[in-house]
Amino acid sequence: MRLGFIGAGRMGRPMVHRLIEAGHEVRVLGRSAETRAALAQEGVQALAGVTEVAGGADAVVVCVFTDEQVREVCLDGGLLTAMPEGSVLVVHTTGSPGTAETLAARAASRGVHVVDSPVSGGPHDIAAGRLTLFVGGADDAVARVRPALRSYGDPVLHVGPTGAGQRVKLVNNALFAAQLGLLADAVRLGAQLGVDEAALLGALPHGSSASRALAGVAARGSVAAFAAAVGDFVGKDVEVARKVAAELGGDLGVLDEALGTLADAVRPAGRSVPQEGTDR
CATH class of the missing domain: 3.40.50.720 (NAD(P)-binding Rossmann-like Domain)
Known part of the structure; x- marks a missing residue:
């Protein structure tokens, strides 16, 4: 061509x-x-x-x-x-x-x-x-x-x-970011139980909780490090997903709660969930 x-x-x-x-x-x-x-x-x-x-x-x-x-x-x-x-x-x-x-x-x-x-x-x-x-x-x-x-x-x-590709991608990225939020909570739970984050992330990818998001976090060594690496890409799409869902009369539901958990997890490291871009 x-x-x-x-x-x-x-x-x-x-x-x-x-x-x-x-x-x-x-x-x-x-x-x-x-x-x-x-x-x-x-x-x-x-x-x-x-x-x-x-x-x-x-x-x-x-x-x-x-x-x-x-x-x-x-x-x-x-x-x-x-x-x-x-x-x-x-x-x-x-x-x-x-x-x-x-x-x-x-x-x-x-x-x-x-x-x-x-x-x-x-x-x-x-x-x-x-x-x-x-x-x-x-x-x-x-x-x-x-x-x-x-x-x-x-x-x-x-x-x-036309437009369906964007709709699927925005749902994909909202779910991906929400999974990061759930991982942040899982790491918090692990700490309460006395499990080191590195040890937890080294073990979970081999269990039934395995996911693409978990694999990325494990490779970086922490939720905060992974969020810092991909936040500039994920943040924009999350905001677009929220906007599009609202325009179409929908909402992110429990996904939004998990996104809040992610934001809380990265703030102690001086980060917030960024608002620009993605290719995840």
């Missing part, structure tokens, strides 16, 4: 390399000469403008950090108007389902399809080709971009129409 790519950063860069290795033709946006030079040294075709990246592409992948940046690139930055009729816009950024739906409505008048595909995992998962993708979009649009997404994604989960 001929692909445009915007957002070749911590997550996007390894995606680009996986796409190239899979035989796709990839043009990447590099706004500065330094960025373009660095990408060129890695064998990546880097261009300076959105129009150049999007022109003639079968699909354009956007992997920027925030929902606001998605809107800035796709709407204010002119990406949608630069994409050819029949092409597909893939958005990996985690954000509001409303943004994906707004983009889809704007794109439809130009014959462009929108697929929201937030991810779960990190750069190491991309490199191994096992990044989890929660995909929302029309069946035919998802089918067209699936070969590209499979370059770094496994599983690629089609969960519903």
Whole structure:
């Protein structure tokens, strides 16, 4: 496929390399000469403008950090108007389902399809080709971009129409953060029973309480250390999940109670649960 790519950063860069290795033709946006030079040294075709990246592409992948940046690139930055009729816009950024739906409505008048595909995992998962993708979009649009997404994604989960990917991802991240809150309480209980946190975290992953959240905490050695490492990613999505749930007449229920426990656990170390970003 001929692909445009915007957002070749911590997550996007390894995606680009996986796409190239899979035989796709990839043009990447590099706004500065330094960025373009660095990408060129890695064998990546880097261009300076959105129009150049999007022109003639079968699909354009956007992997920027925030929902606001998605809107800035796709709407204010002119990406949608630069994409050819029949092409597909893939958005990996985690954000509001409303943004994906707004983009889809704007794109439809130009014959462009929108697929929201937030991810779960990190750069190491991309490199191994096992990044989890929660995909929302029309069946035919998802089918067209699936070969590209499979370059770094496994599983690629089609969960519903445009916006559904974001909804599933937000529930996923709220649950992940709540699990961290439960782990904080479990560590507190362990201390009351005279069990050292390191010993507890070394044992629990081998029992029935094992989870991805527990594995991450155990690898870092403490709940506070893990929260410090991933908080900048998890915090934003938790706030978006709260906002979206409220807008749709729902709430986080007991998940919110566990999130409060997590916040209480990290404050003694001088941390609060941050409010920006995620790729968990």
